[in-house]
Amino acid sequence: MITKFSEKERNRWADEGWLSSNSYYNFWGNIFSKDLDQYIRNKEVVDIGTGNGLVWENTLNKGANPSHLTMIDPDLSISEKLAGRDFISPHRSTIENVEEIIGDTIIFKQAFHLVYEKSGDRLFDLVKGKNFISFAMFPEIDWPVSDAFKEVHAPSCPDARKIIEKNGKKIIESKLYSYPVTMNREEWISMIEGRFISCLYACDDGFIENEVSWIQDNCPDIVEFKDTLECLIFR
Numbered sequence: 001m002i003t004k005f006s007e008k009e010r011n012r013w014a015d016e017g018w019l020s021s022n023s024y025y026n027f028w029g030n031i032f033s034k035d036l037d038q039y040i041r042n043k044e045v046v047d048i049g050t051g052n053g054l055v056w057e058n059t060l061n062k063g064a065n066p067s068h069l070t071m072i073d074p075d076l077s078i079s080e081k082l083a084g085r086d087f088i089s090p091h092r093s094t095i096e097n098v099e100e101i102i103g104d105t106i107i108f109k110q111a112f113h114l115v116y117e118k119s120g121d122r123l124f125d126l127v128k129g130k131n132f133i134s135f136a137m138f139p140e141i142d143w144p145v146s147d148a149f150k151e152v153h154a155p156s157c158p159d160a161r162k163i164i165e166k167n168g169k170k171i172i173e174s175k176l177y178s179y180p181v182t183m184n185r186e187e188w189i190s191m192i193e194g195r196f197i198s199c200l201y202a203c204d205d206g207f208i209e210n211e212v213s214w215i216q217d218n219c220p221d222i223v224e225f226k227d228t229l230e231c232l233i234f235r
């Protein structure tokens with residue numbers, strides 16, 4: 001259990017582009033506080049892969065009131081104010097190293113693929129919940145990227161529906177959420193150079209250079225696309 005965070009230890013995932021904008025966290029705060037209300041209000045919630053906690057800051061500011069909120073992330077970098085709230089338990093750890101994860105609602109926002117990659121189906125022995133909620137990207141994306149990028153991205157998205165079924169769980173609700181991205185081409189290049197998405201971690205510098213050239217040749221000054229996540233609620 002940890003309660004103090006320093007600037008140095010901040011999670012870098014959402015440092016650039018739309019992932020660092022207030023409007024992005026406001027968008028997700030609305031979805032969590034309104035659409036997920038029945039799964040959060042007076043519930044023991046566990047958020048796996050919390051990152052910088054800004055989704056939760058927005059969600060709580062909009063009146064959401066879980067009875068307890070556990071946050072787990074090896075790079076957890078929430079504000080001291082959030083960490084200090086008495087109903088929040090922050091753990092800077094992978095789930096594999098937390099002894100017991102039990103809650104009414106278990107949430108993975110853009111983290112299911114990373115956790116599943118490590119623990120596989122053992123995930124459902126490590127984590128017990130009444131309801132599970134995952135927000136994840138599709139393997140097919142309509143982002144302004146090259147075919148080479150798409151080929152690297154697709155295998156990083158496991159088939160969540162298959163995994164859910166294989167583990168004896170049932171999807172009770174599904175919905176798509178699209179955040180409208182607008183930014184200039186230089187910002188987009190900077191995100192690619194910073195390997196902002198986990199599928200780029202394993203790519204060498206040559207791959208990144210080729211992608212930047214592709215963007216320079218193919219993208220307009222202002223880049224517009226949709227960042228779409230599929231929400232699956234299962235139990």
Ligand SMILES: C[S@@+](CC[C@H](N)C(=O)[O-])C[C@H]1O[C@@H](n2cnc3c(N)ncnc32)[C@H](O)[C@@H]1O
Pocket residue numbers: 011013014048049050051052053055072073074075076093094095096108109110111114115118
């Ligand atoms: C794409 S970020 C999403 C952050 C946050 N949920 C959001 O949407 O703003 C994925 C997060 O999952 C975390 N993560 C990766 N492996 C994990 C594991 N085994 N257990 C818990 N969290 C993990 C990463 O550290 C990262 O912060």
